Each structure stands twice: as structure tokens, then as C-alpha cells.
Amino acid sequence: MKLITAVIRPFKLEEVREALTQIGVSGLTVTEVKGYGRQKGHTELYRGAEYVVDLLPKIKIETVVSEDMLERALDAVIAAARTDKIGDGKIFVSSIEQALRIRTGEAGKDAL
Numbered sequence: 001m002k003l004i005t006a007v008i009r010p011f012k013l014e015e016v017r018e019a020l021t022q023i024g025v026s027g028l029t030v031t032e033v034k035g036y037g038r039q040k041g042h043t044e045l046y047r048g049a050e051y052v053v054d055l056l057p058k059i060k061i062e063t064v065v066s067e068d069m070l071e072r073a074l075d076a077v078i079a080a081a082r083t084d085k086i087g088d089g090k091i092f093v094s095s096i097e098q099a100l101r102i103r104t105g106e107a108g109k110d111a112l
Helices: 010-022 067-081
Strands: 002-008 029-035 042-046 049-053 056-065 089-095
Touching (some): 002 010, 010 056, 010 067
16 A cells, blocks of 8 residues: 655645546545745735745645555646646655554555
């Protein structure tokens, strides 16, 4: 099993969720986060005062998929989240040793 963690632009959340649902991903966790990378933030003007926004709002999506579904899930996230501009985000893939469903006690792939 693999954990996919994707940090994307907030307005791309629905497109990514729909793309993952279409390929059979049954659940995901969404967190509102802030951060920066190459995008570096920007300067804004508020009531005549200029200030720098260093940390930009992003969405972090986490889902666990079986290894045979990994490539399809990655392709779906990339296709749905891409705008071809700096700040599109990052995807991280980690190995998951074990998964358990609390309600039923199912383990491994059955718990997904």
C-alpha cells in the first residue's frame, strides 16, 4: 500500500477529488495548509500599506491506495491539478506498512 500526499492549489480540489473518485479511490483526507516553494509568496496592498504574504494557502490531500492503483492515482492527480504555472504543488509517495479499519477490524487492502 502507498500513501499519496498531494499539496495543490485550493481551487483545484474538486477536480482532483472527482478524478480520484472516477478511478476508484474510495476515500481521502483534505487539510487546509499554508506554505511556499518556488512561488515565494507575493506583495499585497491593504488600506494603503504594502505587506508581503510569505505563506500561501494550499490544500493537502492524503489517500492510501494499493500498489496496482498507484500510477493511475498519480496520473489522475497530476492531470486534474496542473495549470502549468509555478505553484501547482507537489506529490509525495510513501509506503504504508499496515492499515486497519477500526469499525470492522479489517486489515491490509481490505481496510482501504
